[in-house]
Amino acid sequence: KQEVTQIPAALSVPEGENLVLNCSFTDSAIYNLQWFRQDPGKGLTSLLLIQSSQREQTSGRLNASLDKSSGRSTLYIAASQPGDSATYLCAVLPTGANSKLTFGKGITLSVRP
Amino acid sequence: DAGVIQSPRHEVTEMGQEVTLRCKPISGHNSLFWYRQTMMRGLELLIYFNNNVPIDDSGMPEDRFSAKMPNASFSTLKIQPSEPRDSAVYFCASSLSLRASGRPTDTQYFGPGTRLTVL
Numbered sequence: 001k002q003e004v005t006q007i008p009a010a011l012s013v014p015e016g017e018n019l020v021l022n023c024s025f026t027d028s029a030i031y032n033l034q035w036f037r038q039d040p041g042k043g044l045t046s047l048l049l050i051q052s053s054q055r056e057q058t059s060g061r062l063n064a065s066l067d068k069s070s071g072r073s074t075l076y077i078a079a080s081q082p083g084d085s086a087t088y089l090c091a092v093l094p095t096g097a098n099s100k101l102t103f104g105k106g107i108t109l110s111v112r113p
Numbered sequence: 114d115a116g117v118i119q120s121p122r123h124e125v126t127e128m129g130q131e132v133t134l135r136c137k138p139i140s141g142h143n144s145l146f147w148y149r150q151t152m153m154r155g156l157e158l159l160i161y162f163n164n165n166v167p168i169d170d171s172g173m174p175e176d177r178f179s180a181k182m183p184n185a186s187f188s189t190l191k192i193q194p195s196e197p198r199d200s201a202v203y204f205c206a207s208s209l210s211l212r213a214s215g216r217p218t219d220t221q222y223f224g225p226g227t228r229l230t231v232l
Binding site: 049100 | 156158161169220223225
């Protein structure tokens, strides 16, 4: 059974810092991996989707990498801003006919002004 | 586009009552997902539909839960009877799946969720 872990559960950084959020998964047989952002009281917003054949994806100040062999993904946020404060979740879609997205519990990021 | 619409946004009910959550997916999307989020268990997929047909309901906790999708623009998740342990935030998400298998390979768009409290 695929398990997704995100450590630490919470992170606080000063504004302007470059930061890395980590995600690890137990089974490397994945179809894709996605990073989502969740603001308090809101739904999830997809940030980046990386196919299993890709190594990374970029969108603005965000860069997500994928290393299937080691079961890891990182979300890099450049020049963090208070508006980046939110919970960031990663989710993997295993291969297999009846697979479903498996989510980590998320990292709650606080960017201090 | 208005995005995925869920109603109600908040629901407080007493144990034993029937609860119905509603979802309107993004127009043109052909896959719909129901998730439940709790502090203890995180985000869990309950059921998903492709072209209005349930594809995988293995995440539905028990027979008290049922979901329907009578047409491409509407879905319901019903809990009957409700119990305090059902208290959670329930999300609906939709996507455009271009694969005949209906597997959830594409970006999902989430609604704002329904916060359910069962007393």
